[in-house]
Amino acid sequence: MRGFAAARVVTCDPDRAGAVGAIADGVVLEQGGRIAFVGARAGAPRGADIRDFGARVITPGLVDAHTHACWVGSRHHEYERRMHGADYETIALQGGGIAATHRAVARASVGQLAEALAGRLMRMGAAGVTTVEVKSGYGLEPADEHKQLAAIAAVGRRADVPDVVPTLLALHALPPSVSDRAAYVARIATELVADVARVGRARFVDAYVDRGAFTADEARGVALAARRAGLGVRLHVGQFADVGGAELAASVGALSADHLEHVSANGIAALARAGVAATLLPIASFTLAQPPPPVAALRAAGVRLVVASDSNPGTAPTESLPLALCLAVRNYGLSTEEAILGATRHAAAALGLHDRGVLRRGARADLAVWDLPHEAAILQPWGVARTLEVIAGGRRIYPARRASGTDSSSTS
Numbered sequence: 001m002r003g004f005a006a007a008r009v010v011t012c013d014p015d016r017a018g019a020v021g022a023i024a025d026g027v028v029l030e031q032g033g034r035i036a037f038v039g040a041r042a043g044a045p046r047g048a049d050i051r052d053f054g055a056r057v058i059t060p061g062l063v064d065a066h067t068h069a070c071w072v073g074s075r076h077h078e079y080e081r082r083m084h085g086a087d088y089e090t091i092a093l094q095g096g097g098i099a100a101t102h103r104a105v106a107r108a109s110v111g112q113l114a115e116a117l118a119g120r121l122m123r124m125g126a127a128g129v130t131t132v133e134v135k136s137g138y139g140l141e142p143a144d145e146h147k148q149l150a151a152i153a154a155v156g157r158r159a160d161v162p163d164v165v166p167t168l169l170a171l172h173a174l175p176p177s178v179s180d181r182a183a184y185v186a187r188i189a190t191e192l193v194a195d196v197a198r199v200g201r202a203r204f205v206d207a208y209v210d211r212g213a214f215t216a217d218e219a220r221g222v223a224l225a226a227r228r229a230g231l232g233v234r235l236h237v238g239q240f241a242d243v244g245g246a247e248l249a250a251s252v253g254a255l256s257a258d259h260l261e262h263v264s265a266n267g268i269a270a271l272a273r274a275g276v277a278a279t280l281l282p283i284a285s286f287t288l289a290q291p292p293p294p295v296a297a298l299r300a301a302g303v304r305l306v307v308a309s310d311s312n313p314g315t316a317p318t319e320s321l322p323l324a325l326c327l328a329v330r331n332y333g334l335s336t337e338e339a340i341l342g343a344t345r346h347a348a349a350a351l352g353l354h355d356r357g358v359l360r361r362g363a364r365a366d367l368a369v370w371d372l373p374h375e376a377a378i379l380q381p382w383g384v385a386r387t388l389e390v391i392a393g394g395r396r397i398y399p400a401r402r403a404s405g406t407d408s409s410s411t412s
Contacts, residue, residue, distance in 0.1 A: 001036055003029040003050035004367065004389075008057040010375045011038055011359040012345045019337035020375065021359075028058060030365040033394030038359045053369050053388060059340065059378070061130025061162075061366030061392055063347035063357050064321045066234075066258050066279050066308035068169070069124075069134050070117045070148050073104030075313045079287070088240075088288055088315065098138065098173040101313050105138040105148060113151035120311065121161035122397075123319045126385040128368035128378075130392035131348065131356055132162045133308075135206055137169025141177075142192045145170075149201040162392055163366075165351050167234065168196045170222050171207035171214045185214070189221040197229035203352070204255075208236040209245035216244040223252040232352055238262040239284070250274035256306060256350040260293040261285055268294070272301040277350040280334075280342070281310035282327035283318050292332045305334065306350045307342035326381045336376045365394040 009026030016023070027044040029037040037045060044050070078091050078100070091097050105113065117134065124132055134152050139145035149166060156164035170188045178184045196202045205226035207219035213236070223233045233252050237245030239259040246267030249257040257263075257271055258279035271278060278298050285292060298305065307328045310316035318324070325343055328334045334342065348357030356364045369389040370378060378386070390398035 001029045001031045001045070001048040003027050003044065003048045004053065004058055004369060005041055005050050006053040006058045006369065007055045008374060009038065009359065010057060010059045010340065012060050012341060013038075013358050013360045014345070015360070020340055022375075026058070028359055028367055030391065030394055033365050035359060035361055035363050035365050037361060055373055056388070057370050057372055057375055057377075058359075059128070059368050059370065059375060060344045060357050060359050061368050061390065062128045062321050062343045063351065063353070064124060064129050064132040064309050064311070064343070065256065065306050065347040065350045066281060066310055067132055067134055068137060068310070068312035069120045069132065069319075070113055070136065070152050071101050071105060071138055071313045072108045072112055072116050073101060073313065075100055075317070078314060079317065082287065097314055099176060101138045102140050102144075102173070102175070106141070106144050110147055110151045110154065113148060114154045117151060117155045118158060118161060120319050121155060121164070124311075124321065125162050125390055125392070125397040126387060127320050127322055128370070128385075128387050128390055129321050130162050130366040130368070130390060130397070131165065131351070131353065133165040133167055133204075133351055135167040135169040137172035137206070140173060140175040142187070142195070145192060146196070146201070149196060153201055159395055160397055162397060165204070165353070166202045167204040167206050168193065168202040168231075169206045169208070171219055173208070173213065185218045185221065189225040193222060193225040193231070194229055197231055202231060204232040204234050206234050206236065209243060209248060210236065210239050211241035211243060216248040219245070220248055220252065223248070223254070227252065234258065234350075238267075242267065246271050249276050255352055258308070259284070260298070261290050263294065265297065268297050268301050268303065271298075271303050277304040277306050277346060279306040279308050279350060280328055280332060281308055281316065281324070282332055283316040283324050284310045286327055286331065287315050295332050295334065304346045304349070305338055305342045306347045307334070307339055308347065322378055322386075323381065325379050329379050336379060339379055340375050365391055367391050
């Protein structure tokens with residue numbers, strides 16, 4: 001067994017005392033890719049090879065439950081326009097937005113997409129992420145959606161990146177060549193979802209339910225097709241307008257409804273009754289200058305809160321889940337504990353994964369050692385990775401390093 005010791009170990013285990021189950025002077029032992037022991041140093045089994053990280057904090061590996069990280073090209077010109085007042089929907093109507101990235105993805109090979117994705121995932125890993133959901137959705141045409149999913153699958157087999165959860169974003173935008181909207185939606189529901197399920201390239205199906213995107217009725221057919229094919233459902237809901245996406249998410253058994261800048265009281269109640277998590281995407285609302293979702297109402301209703309990066313080339317050009325956590329606290333009013341749980345245990349549950357996002361015996365050995373003294377410090381806007389070591393399934397995806405201005409001799 002090998003172990004990791006620090007002055008503070010945040011377990012996120014609901015069976016431990018405190019909101020995040022913190023242990024003072026704690027130890028985590030790993031064996032065979034699983035956690036063999038978590039507890040106080042004094043109670044650790046003898047004989048383990050334990051590395052002492054001193055006055056630092058260990059957390060579960062972070063889980064980024066909503067990303068569009070498989071893309072090529074750049075939309076920096078759009079970003080510049082947006083910073084000077086242009087709005088998202090106007091840019092999209094002028095051929096930008098999703099359509100711009102679609103054109104770049106359509107021109108790219110599987111290898112080019114995989115290379116770009118691998119680089120992003122390695123940088124996400126350096127920021128403490130050990131599991132990341134990655135959507136398609138820029139291919140739009142079935143052949144290019146398969147191409148994106150093939151690239152995601154290729155990168156997911158690598159040992160130097162976080163664990164990948166692939167999602168078919170089946171309805172994201174209409175391809176420019178499509179003139180018959182109803183036929184396109186029907187083809188996605190009756191052919192693409194089944195084809196993707198048959199080759200095993202996705203665990204979830206997603207759809208963009210919003211003004212200017214797809215209606216709840218259009219998305220319902222795709223969601224039900226996903227359920228019949230044995231795939232989970234997650235939905236983009238109410239980024240620009242409430243068109244009934246929350247109620248749809250509840251009715252089709254979605255694990256999460258994401259965005260929710262616009263959601264009614266009835267929609268929130270439906271999410272709560274169905275146990276659907278609310279995935280908050282504060283970087284996108286920051287770049288779009290949007291007011292936050294009704295977090296207080298979601299909290300009061302008992303809806304689980306998840307925080308994700310929304311990594312994408314247009315509205316969240318980032319690879320930093322810690323930045324999203326920072327903005328969730330500053331702009332959305334989450335507590336430190338809500339933010340940490342929203343990127344660990346609650347995020348894992350929103351992906352149907354109950355063996356990670358928590359440090360407890362038997363769980364996957366996913367952990368991050370931070371060159372910081374407390375989990376609250378993770379939520380400060382550092383702008384750089386503050387990890388010393390990141391372990392995913394027992395494998396090191398980010399090596400120990402000597403952090404500038406600190407003495408890391410005990411970890412070398």
